[in-house]
Amino acid sequence: MATLEIRDLHVTVEADNATKEILKGVDLTVKQGETHAIMGPNGSGKSTLAYSLAGHPKYTITSGTVLLDGEDVLEMSVDERARAGLFLAMQYPVEVPGVSVSNFLRTSATAVRGEAPKLRTWVKEVKEAMERLNMDPSFAERNVNEGFSGGEKKRHEILQLELLKPKVAILDETDSGLDVDALRIVSEGVNRVRETGEVGTLLITHYTRILRYIKPDHVHVFAGGRIVESGGPELADKLENEGYESYVKGGASA
Amino acid sequence: MAEAQNIPVGSTTAGSIAVAAESTVVSRMSAPPSFDVADFPVPHGREEEWRFTPLERLRGLHDGTAVANGDGVKVDVQAPEGVTVETVGRGDARLGKAGTPVDRIAAQAYSAFEKASVVTVAKETVLTEPIRIAVHGQGGTAFGHQVIELGAFAEAVVVIDHTGDAVLAANVDYILGDGAKLTVVSVQDWDDKAVHVAQHNALVGRDASFKSVVVTFGGDVVRLHPRVEYAGPGGEAELFGLYFTDAGQHQEHRLLVTHNTPHCKSNVVYKGALQGDNAHAVWIGDVLIEARAEGTDTYEMNRNLVLTDGARVDSVPNLEIETGEIVGAGHASATGRFDDEQLFYLMARGIPEHEARRLVVRGFFAELVQQIGVADIEERLLAKIEEELEASVA
Ligand SMILES: Nc1ncnc2c1ncn2[C@@H]1O[C@H](COP(=O)(O)OP(=O)(O)OP(=O)(O)O)[C@@H](O)[C@H]1O
Ligand SMILES: [Mg+2]
Numbered sequence: 001m002a003t004l005e006i007r008d009l010h011v012t013v014e015a016d017n018a019t020k021e022i023l024k025g026v027d028l029t030v031k032q033g034e035t036h037a038i039m040g041p042n043g044s045g046k047s048t049l050a051y052s053l054a055g056h057p058k059y060t061i062t063s064g065t066v067l068l069d070g071e072d073v074l075e076m077s078v079d080e081r082a083r084a085g086l087f088l089a090m091q092y093p094v095e096v097p098g099v100s101v102s103n104f105l106r107t108s109a110t111a112v113r114g115e116a117p118k119l120r121t122w123v124k125e126v127k128e129a130m131e132r133l134n135m136d137p138s139f140a141e142r143n144v145n146e147g148f149s150g151g152e153k154k155r156h157e158i159l160q161l162e163l164l165k166p167k168v169a170i171l172d173e174t175d176s177g178l179d180v181d182a183l184r185i186v187s188e189g190v191n192r193v194r195e196t197g198e199v200g201t202l203l204i205t206h207y208t209r210i211l212r213y214i215k216p217d218h219v220h221v222f223a224g225g226r227i228v229e230s231g232g233p234e235l236a237d238k239l240e241n242e243g244y245e246s247y248v249k250g251g252a253s254a
Numbered sequence: 255m256a257e258a259q260n261i262p263v264g265s266t267t268a269g270s271i272a273v274a275a276e277s278t279v280v281s282r283m284s285a286p287p288s289f290d291v292a293d294f295p296v297p298h299g300r301e302e303e304w305r306f307t308p309l310e311r312l313r314g315l316h317d318g319t320a321v322a323n324g325d326g327v328k329v330d331v332q333a334p335e336g337v338t339v340e341t342v343g344r345g346d347a348r349l350g351k352a353g354t355p356v357d358r359i360a361a362q363a364y365s366a367f368e369k370a371s372v373v374t375v376a377k378e379t380v381l382t383e384p385i386r387i388a389v390h391g392q393g394g395t396a397f398g399h400q401v402i403e404l405g406a407f408a409e410a411v412v413v414i415d416h417t418g419d420a421v422l423a424a425n426v427d428y429i430l431g432d433g434a435k436l437t438v439v440s441v442q443d444w445d446d447k448a449v450h451v452a453q454h455n456a457l458v459g460r461d462a463s464f465k466s467v468v469v470t471f472g473g474d475v476v477r478l479h480p481r482v483e484y485a486g487p488g489g490e491a492e493l494f495g496l497y498f499t500d501a502g503q504h505q506e507h508r509l510l511v512t513h514n515t516p517h518c519k520s521n522v523v524y525k526g527a528l529q530g531d532n533a534h535a536v537w538i539g540d541v542l543i544e545a546r547a548e549g550t551d552t553y554e555m556n557r558n559l560v561l562t563d564g565a566r567v568d569s570v571p572n573l574e575i576e577t578g579e580i581v582g583a584g585h586a587s588a589t590g591r592f593d594d595e596q597l598f599y600l601m602a603r604g605i606p607e608h609e610a611r612r613l614v615v616r617g618f619f620a621e622l623v624q625q626i627g628v629a630d631i632e633e634r635l636l637a638k639i640e641e642e643l644e645a646s647v648a
Contacts, residue, residue: 054598054602055601055602056598057594057598077601077607078598078601078602079601079602079604079605079606079607079610081602082601082602082603082604082605083604088602090599090602093599094593094595094596094598094599095596096596096599096600096613096614096617097617097618098614098616098617098618098619098620098621099600099613099614099616099617103613104600104603104613107605107609107613108600108603108604108605111603111604111605111606111609112603112604143617144599160603164603164604
């Protein structure tokens, strides 16, 4: 069973010629089949955690370990992490001019699966996945994320999630910028992947709204660069009612 | 307006739109156009039209010390039926009709060539196969003159392929009769040491369409000067360019479209990728809309993708408008570094770094390559781009 283990993760960024510590000791274990919601206020370091796990070069790991099935993730390059089964649905997906969605998806699936998918079944697979996400087939011929609306970008991220079938999926604010219909469609996509029981999900969000569609097994409150409280789904209800205020103060003084 | 983003250190993207009574495009040349090299002073390097060019690497083309030797270059013309191919002497009346040399090297080429090649497509002849002109450098120095003339309503595709090693200065004239359609692909696929300086003069007839595709990969110094004028209203010119500038290479493309006739169109798109130390690309895009050229529609764009540190781009779009009665006029220039966020996004989907880079660079050129419209050239270009990238990864 695939397991992602994050131990005492410390991460810094370079900003204005100064080194700033953003993650201050994150501990978390995500097992295949589980869904963990990470909730926290703006600027608490949620995206930093997501990017650090994916290997973004801007973030420097100063201490701690990340293991995927016992393998040292931090030793891997960005593409190796993806091929090892890590997937990051980004908060702000990047536009790649001149590269069509269909070319991108196929190149990516070929890399992650280790062989080129058979053309006929692949075309069908993509077409059906796009239909389920209410994406017009014309998106396949457009350039990656170029001119996509916020909601379209998020659907495109979930399309990749469905096609790449990772062991661990990190979804960074996949709910932000979505209207109610889009939120439902995107959540259904995530749930289809979850229902296979083969993915561990780290659902990063600021709002509880998405948790009505995607039921987490565990909820963690993230503040000041680490997890300050963990609990079951009921913790989300508490956050819904009380907000993050008590944690922000606690985080700042800690 | 000119846009500039993420400009690598040392590069420039200046741009201007001037509304002037008198053209500065013309006035900033060191001497008026002339067929005689003696009418041009030897450049010292600070002149507006020479300031980007490394004169010391021109192997004497600019100062009269370059001397032609017998088999400097070999020219081989393969033409389908319906095409006349002639080698003519200096006195032939068809030479120099499309334009006059505007700088010392073009005038030097005109003053020094011995035989010219004239390729003619008779009126109303529509070719289904391209005319292929292979210019192969054999290590020598040469001065050349090439004329390609299409009669009224003739249609042709011409591929001029430059390979090998040479020091070559040349003028190329394209003369399009009324309603003619000419596509010319000029590929500069020289060996590393070659020096190639040329002026291309297109004279676009009434309602004629001219498409120029300039592709520069090789050479030590390549400096090309594609120019367009119109012989009647309704003419259209598309000038596409693609360059891949490697370490130490100087590739300079200086364009001038002169809208001297009403109701003509021009569209200029040049894109370049640079990699390696002292890779230097220069793009000058001059468009002049004369007072009489009412109804002009023009756009020019230059984009550069800088793949590594140490490369330099100078990109100068310049639009001069002497009449307000136009359909449209615009320009854009942008030079950007290879985008690490794009690389991260692709790699985060499992795509290895060198493949991700290839995707992005291919993507950068793809749209332009698709507009060439000559299938075997499109494929060769894509293959060449891959080759350049492979070399950079290795
Ligand atoms: N590349 C960077 N350079 C400089 N500062 C950064 C960088 N990335 C993150 N930070 C800083 O680190 C802190 C955490 O940012 P992060 O984006 O991880 O927060 P977040 O919890 O995802 O917030 P949000 O809810 O707004 O998405 C912020 O103060 C942010 O400004
Ligand atoms: Mg964030």
